[in-house]
Amino acid sequence: MPGESPAAxxxxxxxxxxxTSPAPQPPAAPALPPPPTAASRSPLGLDREGxxxxxGGSVIALIALFSSYDHITIAGHRVAxxxxxxxxxxxxxxxxxxxxxxxxxRSRSREKARLDREEYRFNREQYRFHxxxxxxxxxxxxxxxRAERQRQAAALTNxxxxxxxxxxxxxxxxxxxxxxxxLALMAAATGGVD
Numbered sequence: 001m002p003g004e005s006p007a008a009x010x011x012x013x014x015x016x017x018x019x020t021s022p023a024p025q026p027p028a029a030p031a032l033p034p035p036p037t038a039a040s041r042s043p044l045g046l047d048r049e050g051x052x053x054x055x056g057g058s059v060i061a062l063i064a065l066f067s068s069y070d071h072i073t074i075a076g077h078r079v080a081x082x083x084x085x086x087x088x089x090x091x092x093x094x095x096x097x098x099x100x101x102x103x104x105x106r107s108r109s110r111e112k113a114r115l116d117r118e119e120y121r122f123n124r125e126q127y128r129f130h131x132x133x134x135x136x137x138x139x140x141x142x143x144x145x146r147a148e149r150q151r152q153a154a155a156l157t158n159x160x161x162x163x164x165x166x167x168x169x170x171x172x173x174x175x176x177x178x179x180x181x182x183l184a185l186m187a188a189a190t191g192g193v194d
Contacts, residue, residue, distance in 0.1 A: 047108060050101035057097030061090045156186070 042051055065087065072079050163179045 044098065045102050045105060047105045049108065050105035053101040053104070054098055057094055057101075061094045061097075064090050160186070 044050075044054070046054065072081060159182065163175070163182050166175045167179045
């Protein structure tokens, strides 16, 4: 025991395991984060914002189609328009809205994928750091266990030498009984090896 001098009277010994507290367990290893996954898209290849943009463009195209403008006025001059030209212009503008939405969706998707990769790399570095810390903690824990076992073995060796010396200097019945009790305890601790 720490703080106990080897010259103190040991008396009948109790097992060492009942005198020590349970050893602390090493921390659990951290888990590696999952890799980033691809985002889901609509059949047109659009995300939610892209679908809203196409929906808004379609509503504007329908308003333009059903409002039937047959002329425009520029600087006080009236210019006549044929209705057939308006339908084709509306269809072309709707196609441009869809293409623009797809390009914007791809741009957002690339940016999100880049951010996900950066986050994954950061998490992977964090994992490596925590793993290294865990390994160091585990090694310190094992070293502390080895040191404790060595300390206990040295204490038993000192106790054995003390009892043996007392028995040789004073072969009284009390010293002989203490030495026999200690040897019986050691035999029980080592599994009865003679």
